[in-house]
Amino acid sequence: MLGLELAYWQQALIKVGAVMTVIPLGALILGYVFLLKMMSHMQSRLGPMEAGPHGTLQLLADAGKFLQKEDIFPARSDRTVFALAPVVVMVSTFLLYLVIPAGPRLIVEDLDTGVFFALAVGSLSVIGVLMAGWASASKYSLLGALRAAGQLIAYELPLVLAVVGVVVQAGTLSLQGIVHAQADGEMFGFGGIGNPYVITQFVGFLLFMVASQAELTQTPFDMPVAESELVAGYMTEYTGFRFLFFFMAEFGSAFALSAIAATLFLGGWYLPGVNGDLADYLGPLVLGGKIMFVAFLIFWFRFTYPRFREDQLQTFAWKYLIPLSLMNIVATGILKVVF
Amino acid sequence: MTTTAPASEWQQAAYIAGQAADGRVNIEIETEGMSLNIGPQHPATHGTLRIVVRLDGEQVVWAEPVCGYMHRGYEKLLEVRTYPQVNTLVNRIDWMSSFANEVPFILAAEQLMGVEAPERAQWIRTIFFEMSRIANLTLFLGDMGVQLGALTPVFYAFRDREHVLNLIESATGGRFHPNYDRVGGLKEDLPKGWVDECKGVMRRVRDFCDQMEDLLVGNEIFQTRTRGIGVITPAVALSYGLSGANLRASGVDWDLRRDEDSPLAWKHTEFKVWTHPDGDSFARYWVRLQEVRESASIIDQLLDGIPAGPIMAKVPRIIKVPAGEAWCHTENPLGEMGYYVISQGGLGPFRCKVRTASFNNISILPWLLRGVYVPDVITILASLYFILGDIDR
Amino acid sequence: MAELPGVLKGLGVTFRTMLKPAVTVQYPHVKEAPPTRARGVIALKEENCTVCMLCARECPTWCIYIEGHNDKAPPRREGGKPRTVNILDRFDIDYALCMYCGICVEVCPFDALFWSPEFEYSEVRMSDLLHDKVRLGEWMETVPEPPALEVGAVTKGKK
Numbered sequence: 001m002l003g004l005e006l007a008y009w010q011q012a013l014i015k016v017g018a019v020m021t022v023i024p025l026g027a028l029i030l031g032y033v034f035l036l037k038m039m040s041h042m043q044s045r046l047g048p049m050e051a052g053p054h055g056t057l058q059l060l061a062d063a064g065k066f067l068q069k070e071d072i073f074p075a076r077s078d079r080t081v082f083a084l085a086p087v088v089v090m091v092s093t094f095l096l097y098l099v100i101p102a103g104p105r106l107i108v109e110d111l112d113t114g115v116f117f118a119l120a121v122g123s124l125s126v127i128g129v130l131m132a133g134w135a136s137a138s139k140y141s142l143l144g145a146l147r148a149a150g151q152l153i154a155y156e157l158p159l160v161l162a163v164v165g166v167v168v169q170a171g172t173l174s175l176q177g178i179v180h181a182q183a184d185g186e187m188f189g190f191g192g193i194g195n196p197y198v199i200t201q202f203v204g205f206l207l208f209m210v211a212s213q214a215e216l217t218q219t220p221f222d223m224p225v226a227e228s229e230l231v232a233g234y235m236t237e238y239t240g241f242r243f244l245f246f247f248m249a250e251f252g253s254a255f256a257l258s259a260i261a262a263t264l265f266l267g268g269w270y271l272p273g274v275n276g277d278l279a280d281y282l283g284p285l286v287l288g289g290k291i292m293f294v295a296f297l298i299f300w301f302r303f304t305y306p307r308f309r310e311d312q313l314q315t316f317a318w319k320y321l322i323p324l325s326l327m328n329i330v331a332t333g334i335l336k337v338v339f
Numbered sequence: 340m341t342t343t344a345p346a347s348e349w350q351q352a353a354y355i356a357g358q359a360a361d362g363r364v365n366i367e368i369e370t371e372g373m374s375l376n377i378g379p380q381h382p383a384t385h386g387t388l389r390i391v392v393r394l395d396g397e398q399v400v401w402a403e404p405v406c407g408y409m410h411r412g413y414e415k416l417l418e419v420r421t422y423p424q425v426n427t428l429v430n431r432i433d434w435m436s437s438f439a440n441e442v443p444f445i446l447a448a449e450q451l452m453g454v455e456a457p458e459r460a461q462w463i464r465t466i467f468f469e470m471s472r473i474a475n476l477t478l479f480l481g482d483m484g485v486q487l488g489a490l491t492p493v494f495y496a497f498r499d500r501e502h503v504l505n506l507i508e509s510a511t512g513g514r515f516h517p518n519y520d521r522v523g524g525l526k527e528d529l530p531k532g533w534v535d536e537c538k539g540v541m542r543r544v545r546d547f548c549d550q551m552e553d554l555l556v557g558n559e560i561f562q563t564r565t566r567g568i569g570v571i572t573p574a575v576a577l578s579y580g581l582s583g584a585n586l587r588a589s590g591v592d593w594d595l596r597r598d599e600d601s602p603l604a605w606k607h608t609e610f611k612v613w614t615h616p617d618g619d620s621f622a623r624y625w626v627r628l629q630e631v632r633e634s635a636s637i638i639d640q641l642l643d644g645i646p647a648g649p650i651m652a653k654v655p656r657i658i659k660v661p662a663g664e665a666w667c668h669t670e671n672p673l674g675e676m677g678y679y680v681i682s683q684g685g686l687g688p689f690r691c692k693v694r695t696a697s698f699n700n701i702s703i704l705p706w707l708l709r710g711v712y713v714p715d716v717i718t719i720l721a722s723l724y725f726i727l728g729d730i731d732r
Numbered sequence: 733m734a735e736l737p738g739v740l741k742g743l744g745v746t747f748r749t750m751l752k753p754a755v756t757v758q759y760p761h762v763k764e765a766p767p768t769r770a771r772g773v774i775a776l777k778e779e780n781c782t783v784c785m786l787c788a789r790e791c792p793t794w795c796i797y798i799e800g801h802n803d804k805a806p807p808r809r810e811g812g813k814p815r816t817v818n819i820l821d822r823f824d825i826d827y828a829l830c831m832y833c834g835i836c837v838e839v840c841p842f843d844a845l846f847w848s849p850e851f852e853y854s855e856v857r858m859s860d861l862l863h864d865k866v867r868l869g870e871w872m873e874t875v876p877e878p879p880a881l882e883v884g885a886v887t888k889g890k891k
Contacts, residue, residue: 042746043494045756139375143397143713219488220560228382228486229717304554304746305739306561307488309714310397424792427833459884491746498755509767512847518833526838528885530769554745557738647884 019097026255026291027248031059033292034299035251042303066247069240074137077237081135086238086245088128093249095121096256101176103269103283114175115167118260119160122215125253126152129224132246133234144233147310148217148224154317155214155221161325162207165332166197166264175260179268196267203328205265207321209297212257214313216250219302223310254295262290353710357400372400375713379408383486383717386727388701392708392716399716402708404701409731417691422448422658425687427518429678432695433729434515435478436471436672438507441520444691446602447667447680448522451660455602460524460650465604466537466641467507467519468669469634473544474503475672476584476631479724480551483624486721487564492554499547502540509533522658524651534642541635548632556625565621569707569719572618579706580699583674585723588626589618595670603669608640620722627724659686673697673729693732697725768876770849771832773863775871776823780844783818787836787845795829796836797822823865828858848874 006014036058040047048055073079099114101107111117126149133145167173170181182196197204214221225233235246262268268290269283308316378389387408393401413432417425429444430437442464449455456464481496504514510529511517519526555561571581576589586593594612596605613629615622660682668677674696683689700723707723708716757764766772783800799822804814837845848871855861 038750039490041750041754043491044498044749044752044754045494046754046758049758139373143375219490222488223714226488226714228488229714231382300743300746303491304742305489306484306555306558306564307714308560309564309712311712312563420792421790423790423835423838424833427792427831427835491749495749501755505767508770510769512767512769512771512834513832516832526834527769529882530767530879531882533882550745553738553741555742558742559738562738645882645884647886649886 019094022097023094023252023255024248027251028059030251030255030258030295030299031247032056034295038296038299039303042300063244066244067241071242072237072239074237076137078135078137081131082237083242085128085132085135086242086249088131089125089249090128090245090252092121092124092128093252093256095124096253096260099175100256100259100263100287101179101268101283102287103280107176110174110176113173115163115173115178115260115264118175118256119156119163122253122257123152123156125249129234132238136234136237138237140230141234141236144224144226144230144236147226147230148234150310151214151217151221151224151313154314155211155321158207158317158321158325159211159215161322161329162204162211163264165201165204165325165328168329168332168336169197169201175263175268179263179270182267183270197265201265201328201332203324204332205261207325207328208261208265209294210321212261213298213301214317216254216257216298218254218298220305220307221313222302222307223313226307254298255291258291258294258298259287261294262287266290266294355710356398357710377716379405383720384727385482385725388725388727388730390704390708390716390720392713394713397713399708399711399713402705402716404704406698406701406730409727411728411732413732414691414693417688417693419687421686422522422660422688425691426520427516429693430516430518431728432693432732433475433671433673433676433697433726435726436475437513437515438467438471438511438517438519439475439669439671440676441518442468442603443667443669443671443676444678444680445520445522446669447665447678448658448660449602450665450667451663451680451682452522452654452658453661454523454652454654456524456652457649458646459648460652461602462604462607462641462645463525463529463650464520466638466645467511467517468603469637469641470503470507472634472672473631473638474500474507475726476627476634477503477544477547479627480548480555480624480631483721483724484555484561486717487561489555489561492551495547495550495554499543502543506533506537506540509536521651521654523654524649528650534645537642538639541639544635545632548628548635551628556628562621564714564718565624565722566617566619568620568711568715569722570617570619571703571707575703575706576618579703581674581703582696582699583670583672584626584630585623585674585700587612587614588622590614590616595668595675599668599670601669604641605637607644608637610637620718623722623724657686659684660688668694671696673724673726674700695729695732697727697729698732701725701730766849766851768849768879769847770851771834771847772849772851773827773847773853773871773874774825774830774837774868775846775848775875776865776868777844777846777872778820778823778865778869780842781820781823782842782844783820784841786839786841790835790839792833792835793829793831795826797824797826820865823868825863825868827853827861827863846872846875848872849876850874 036047036055048058051057051061073082096118099107099111099118101110129148130145133141133148166178170178172178172181217224225235230236235243238246269287271282271286372393372395374391374393376389376391378384379387384390389405389408391403391405392399413428416428420428425444426441430440432440477496477500481493484492507517508514510533511519511526571585571589573589573591576586576591592612592614597612610633613626613633615626662682662684664679664681666677666679668675675694676696677694679692680688681690707719711719783798785798788796788798800818800820802816803819805817807814834847837847850871
């Protein structure tokens, strides 16, 4: 992009570095803006104000605190699995970032099956969650982990099916291709703002948001962690930096799924009227703005709603979301053929 | 079968499911159900209540509350304290509505001594009684949200409860433990400007109720979580000795404020006793929400007509209660609270039995929790609304 | 107006609250003044104390420690007999035990004890919460005037 030809290993190093900085950064930004500040203001309070201007460094201070904590293993835990679980969750979050385009040429790996890859690695985290719950040797953790497994299976389907509508309309599985399809497309003969699928695939967008809320275990669907029932579920026994891993993975994957939603439905890095090299520089900012919008929705729901019960959630997924998403696919297919 | 009372269809179904789960666990798979200790340190138990449940998957097969982790020996303690000292102790029984704990005890002592507090003191007592009801129930209205996973309502509850506590503090000197009641009257009169301030706060309380209605009661998720969960039929409720909003939510129209002839000023006000026919968790929430509104209106009515006069009857400086027995109970925020005071003419009670609402309210748990899911355990615990100090005393 | 579904109404409530200013204050920087009647700390006016021990006896937690001795004071009138007065040697209140009920202030027959709304006297060590008579005397200057009473109250001649 800068006219440099780099060796493969150099490129790989840069990409790894980029991903490694984007995830903690994204997690920190989301954590600060939404968890600390937006939630506080929604609750008529200010939130942390002392660490740094307006409390901006609070999460760094928290991370410092977590790193100092003793690394506790429960007496009857399966030590290897217990230690590995947060890493598995973290890695699945890292992998999500590989396929999200931040500009016409700013992408770690432009896979032809980008969406497929993202959704597949996104559901890897449930393995880590199950490992954590089982290895903790705690009943609360076990309940939480099994809930998480049931929930993620139930909600993976509507998530994928909601995306299928977009894929059918765009005609490609590559995320970059989907952005281009939205940028070059036109709605009913009007191409001024491209064709952001949030309008033409509105049902799909709603389904995706609901399903990703469940995928992220955010509040209307946060039974796996359910603080008032299971005392943080599969994370109950974790302390120190392992807990920090879970925490970062939670916000990192919230960031990643917001990015995927922004890419699939809001046009990703594309801003009407910005083309060429400029798009490469502005792209990350535009994408960031759209991510913040989607994340705002996710966290707004989180801080407003009570949670469902596990069986109600399953009913909701299998009886309403999946039929609706199937109908959405059929409708998209018919419309695609007609127009 | 723990009861012979007619149960609702839902309860019967739950009971059968519980029995079936029990059989399945023990015979077919030949495994023991998982027993889970909810508490003594668990966020849903508001303190140190322990509930032992046996689970089949997420379904509760058997449950039993274990209380006493916070037993402070009140009844014994009261035997070695003088009447003014007892007053400071009893308002720590149900710490969310301290003033309401003082009133029945003081009434019992007054009854034994044959003194009657002046009219002005009775009105102010009633105002503070209803204020402690608001302070207590607003917290419930928010806390129920937290138990169901909604983080925000409890902050609104604390925000608006703060004004009520400030009012209590500016008049009595204590936010949580007013110690304002005296045998024969009150400690001191209201400070200037208090009445006007109180009217403003009551408006805020009503706004808070509207907000809760929008945020929780109207919310479809909240309704799916609470409707039909933990149904208590009127007969069962009565047989377990439930009282207060838990009883009224089962459709039993029973309120000591109206039904009992009390020296307090409720008889001078118009208020409605809210009941709900369903008897489920939603009904319990809804009834308490209406009760907060009703309390605000009672206070508004009383504020306009506080009679002038002294606040203290003529009582000796050292209070000695003649021998005798007295039973006094009032409709406290959590339910019926009463003191049975036996005096032998000493400086303090010879024996004092404290009847608290929460202890009876949670006695229904083994019956109520059978066959429900783990999240419903939390819903039911939250909606029964107990204060640990009120259970263990 | 058509009824909005409940899920949307709730979102409206949180969104509107977000736009309003917060109600909390940043404590160490901004302080809310407690009301004048607030039971913060007990102040001792030593010259009024007659070592009658009423407060120590009535205290439900027995957190007041008093010691005193008899002494001869010069007679009030010329040529009279010397009076016996009680001199206060020790007056300690253990705030680690105190439950702020205010009975001692109330029973004091000579107005030697007062409530002050000051509340910032937390200590690192528990033993430092034992305030002696010098420390209790220092609180005297923070004691406010009792507030005026509401309409309809009978004002007493005394106090």
